[in-house]
Amino acid sequence: MFVEREVSVGEATSQERRNREQNDKRILGNVVQCDGARATISAYADDVEGTVTGLWTVGKMISINLGSTRTVGLVYEIGKSDRAWSNEGQNPIEVSIELIGEVRDGAEPGAKPVFDRGITTYPHIGAIAHRIRSRDLQAVYDLAGRHSITIGTLSQDEAIDANIAIDDVLARHFAIVGTTGVGKSTA
Numbered sequence: 001m002f003v004e005r006e007v008s009v010g011e012a013t014s015q016e017r018r019n020r021e022q023n024d025k026r027i028l029g030n031v032v033q034c035d036g037a038r039a040t041i042s043a044y045a046d047d048v049e050g051t052v053t054g055l056w057t058v059g060k061m062i063s064i065n066l067g068s069t070r071t072v073g074l075v076y077e078i079g080k081s082d083r084a085w086s087n088e089g090q091n092p093i094e095v096s097i098e099l100i101g102e103v104r105d106g107a108e109p110g111a112k113p114v115f116d117r118g119i120t121t122y123p124h125i126g127a128i129a130h131r132i133r134s135r136d137l138q139a140v141y142d143l144a145g146r147h148s149i150t151i152g153t154l155s156q157d158e159a160i161d162a163n164i165a166i167d168d169v170l171a172r173h174f175a176i177v178g179t180t181g182v183g184k185s186t187a
Helices: 133-142 166-170
Strands: 029-036 038-044 061-065 067-078 094-105 114-117 128-131 147-152 161-165
Touching: 029 094, 061 094, 061 133, 067 133, 094 133, 114 133, 161 166
Parallel strands: none
Antiparallel strands: 029 038, 029 128, 038 094, 061 067, 061 128, 067 094, 094 114, 147 161
Protein backbone atom coordinates (compact mmCIF):
# COMPACT_ATOMS: atom_id res chain seq x y z
CA MET A 1 0.00 0.00 0.00
CA PHE A 2 1.32 3.44 -0.95
CA VAL A 3 0.67 6.39 1.34
CA GLU A 4 1.35 9.84 -0.06
CA ARG A 5 2.92 12.31 2.35
CA GLU A 6 3.34 16.03 2.08
CA VAL A 7 7.03 16.87 2.32
CA SER A 8 8.23 20.21 3.63
CA VAL A 9 11.18 21.68 1.71
CA GLY A 10 12.08 24.37 4.23
CA GLU A 11 10.71 27.59 5.48
CA ALA A 12 10.60 30.86 3.59
CA THR A 13 12.95 33.36 5.16
CA SER A 14 13.59 37.05 4.95
CA GLN A 15 17.03 36.28 3.49
CA GLU A 16 15.58 34.87 0.26
CA ARG A 17 16.60 37.16 -2.60
CA ARG A 18 15.98 35.05 -5.67
CA ASN A 19 12.93 34.59 -7.84
CA ARG A 20 10.99 31.50 -6.66
CA GLU A 21 11.00 30.05 -10.21
CA GLN A 22 14.81 30.06 -10.36
CA ASN A 23 16.72 26.84 -9.82
CA ASP A 24 18.65 27.35 -6.57
CA LYS A 25 22.15 26.08 -7.33
CA ARG A 26 23.38 27.35 -3.94
CA ILE A 27 21.53 24.61 -2.01
CA LEU A 28 24.06 21.97 -1.00
CA GLY A 29 22.38 19.77 1.61
CA ASN A 30 20.56 19.58 4.95
CA VAL A 31 21.67 19.57 8.58
CA VAL A 32 21.24 16.08 10.10
CA GLN A 33 23.21 16.53 13.36
CA CYS A 34 24.31 19.47 15.50
CA ASP A 35 26.05 19.93 18.82
CA GLY A 36 27.46 23.05 20.45
CA ALA A 37 30.41 23.46 18.10
CA ARG A 38 29.85 21.31 15.01
CA ALA A 39 27.20 20.08 12.62
CA THR A 40 26.84 17.34 10.03
CA ILE A 41 25.22 17.95 6.66
CA SER A 42 23.71 15.24 4.48
CA ALA A 43 24.46 15.93 0.82
CA TYR A 44 25.50 14.32 -2.46
CA ALA A 45 28.98 14.18 -4.00
CA ASP A 46 27.50 14.22 -7.49
CA ASP A 47 24.56 15.76 -9.32
CA VAL A 48 21.55 13.86 -10.69
CA GLU A 49 23.45 13.12 -13.92
CA GLY A 50 26.26 11.47 -11.89
CA THR A 51 28.84 14.21 -12.46
CA VAL A 52 31.02 14.81 -9.40
CA THR A 53 30.45 18.46 -8.53
CA GLY A 54 33.41 19.26 -6.30
CA LEU A 55 31.19 21.64 -4.31
CA TRP A 56 32.27 20.03 -1.05
CA THR A 57 35.94 20.42 -0.18
CA VAL A 58 37.75 20.73 3.13
CA GLY A 59 38.40 24.37 4.00
CA LYS A 60 35.37 25.86 2.25
CA MET A 61 32.89 27.98 4.14
CA ILE A 62 29.15 27.41 3.85
CA SER A 63 26.12 29.13 5.33
CA ILE A 64 22.98 27.78 6.95
CA ASN A 65 20.03 30.13 6.60
CA LEU A 66 18.16 30.46 9.89
CA GLY A 67 15.88 33.40 9.18
CA SER A 68 17.33 36.61 10.57
CA THR A 69 20.88 35.19 10.65
CA ARG A 70 23.02 32.92 8.54
CA THR A 71 25.24 30.54 10.51
CA VAL A 72 28.68 30.17 8.94
CA GLY A 73 30.43 26.81 8.97
CA LEU A 74 33.89 25.67 7.91
CA VAL A 75 34.12 22.24 6.27
CA TYR A 76 36.69 20.08 8.07
CA GLU A 77 35.73 16.54 6.98
CA ILE A 78 33.87 14.86 4.14
CA GLY A 79 33.04 11.19 3.82
CA LYS A 80 30.65 8.45 2.81
CA SER A 81 29.29 6.47 5.72
CA ASP A 82 29.27 3.24 3.67
CA ARG A 83 32.79 3.87 2.25
CA ALA A 84 31.63 2.70 -1.19
CA TRP A 85 31.34 4.57 -4.50
CA SER A 86 28.58 3.89 -6.99
CA ASN A 87 28.59 4.85 -10.65
CA GLU A 88 24.83 4.27 -10.73
CA GLY A 89 22.81 7.08 -9.13
CA GLN A 90 23.95 9.70 -6.68
CA ASN A 91 26.45 9.11 -3.88
CA PRO A 92 25.25 10.38 -0.50
CA ILE A 93 27.94 11.95 1.68
CA GLU A 94 28.25 13.38 5.17
CA VAL A 95 29.93 16.74 5.55
CA SER A 96 31.27 17.80 8.95
CA ILE A 97 31.48 21.50 9.63
CA GLU A 98 32.73 23.61 12.50
CA LEU A 99 30.30 26.40 13.40
CA ILE A 100 32.36 29.59 13.48
CA GLY A 101 29.89 32.46 13.66
CA GLU A 102 26.87 34.24 12.26
CA VAL A 103 26.26 36.80 9.55
CA ARG A 104 23.36 39.20 9.85
CA ASP A 105 22.30 42.02 7.59
CA GLY A 106 23.14 45.57 8.65
CA ALA A 107 20.49 47.62 10.47
CA GLU A 108 19.97 49.99 7.54
CA PRO A 109 18.59 48.80 4.20
CA GLY A 110 21.49 48.20 1.81
CA ALA A 111 24.07 48.14 4.63
CA LYS A 112 26.89 45.59 4.49
CA PRO A 113 26.33 42.31 6.35
CA VAL A 114 28.07 41.96 9.72
CA PHE A 115 29.90 38.84 10.95
CA ASP A 116 30.04 37.92 14.65
CA ARG A 117 32.08 35.04 16.07
CA GLY A 118 30.06 32.60 18.15
CA ILE A 119 26.59 31.15 17.71
CA THR A 120 23.34 32.49 19.18
CA THR A 121 20.94 30.41 17.07
CA TYR A 122 21.98 26.83 16.36
CA PRO A 123 20.93 25.06 13.15
CA HIS A 124 17.88 22.81 13.41
CA ILE A 125 17.62 19.38 11.87
CA GLY A 126 16.67 19.80 8.23
CA ALA A 127 18.03 23.36 7.93
CA ILE A 128 19.30 24.02 4.42
CA ALA A 129 23.03 24.48 3.85
CA HIS A 130 24.01 26.85 1.03
CA ARG A 131 27.12 27.94 -0.75
CA ILE A 132 28.03 31.12 1.14
CA ARG A 133 27.17 34.38 -0.61
CA SER A 134 30.09 36.53 -1.69
CA ARG A 135 28.83 39.44 0.48
CA ASP A 136 28.70 37.15 3.52
CA LEU A 137 32.20 35.80 2.82
CA GLN A 138 33.45 39.39 2.61
CA ALA A 139 31.85 40.07 6.02
CA VAL A 140 33.66 37.07 7.55
CA TYR A 141 37.03 38.39 6.36
CA ASP A 142 36.30 42.10 7.01
CA LEU A 143 38.99 43.66 9.22
CA ALA A 144 36.66 46.46 10.39
CA GLY A 145 38.84 49.36 9.26
CA ARG A 146 42.08 48.09 10.81
CA HIS A 147 45.33 49.00 9.02
CA SER A 148 45.98 46.09 6.67
CA ILE A 149 47.81 44.88 3.59
CA THR A 150 46.61 42.61 0.82
CA ILE A 151 48.56 39.37 0.53
CA GLY A 152 46.52 37.69 -2.20
CA THR A 153 42.96 36.54 -2.79
CA LEU A 154 40.71 33.98 -1.13
CA SER A 155 40.82 30.55 -2.75
CA GLN A 156 37.06 30.19 -2.28
CA ASP A 157 36.31 33.49 -4.06
CA GLU A 158 39.19 35.07 -5.96
CA ALA A 159 37.24 38.35 -6.26
CA ILE A 160 37.82 38.90 -2.50
CA ASP A 161 41.20 40.14 -1.30
CA ALA A 162 42.99 38.25 1.47
CA ASN A 163 44.25 40.86 3.94
CA ILE A 164 46.17 40.77 7.20
CA ALA A 165 45.91 43.37 9.94
CA ILE A 166 49.45 44.73 10.29
CA ASP A 167 49.21 45.97 13.88
CA ASP A 168 47.68 42.68 15.06
CA VAL A 169 50.50 40.67 13.47
CA LEU A 170 53.31 42.92 14.75
CA ALA A 171 51.92 43.08 18.31
CA ARG A 172 52.67 39.36 18.83
CA HIS A 173 55.37 36.85 18.05
CA PHE A 174 55.16 35.55 14.51
CA ALA A 175 57.32 33.70 12.04
CA ILE A 176 57.80 33.67 8.32
CA VAL A 177 58.71 30.22 7.09
CA GLY A 178 59.34 28.78 3.68
CA THR A 179 61.90 27.02 1.54
CA THR A 180 65.00 28.73 0.15
CA GLY A 181 64.27 31.34 -2.49
CA VAL A 182 60.56 31.91 -1.86
CA GLY A 183 60.97 35.52 -0.65
CA LYS A 184 61.09 35.34 3.15
CA SER A 185 63.61 38.18 3.42
CA THR A 186 61.77 40.51 1.07
CA ALA A 187 58.43 39.75 2.71
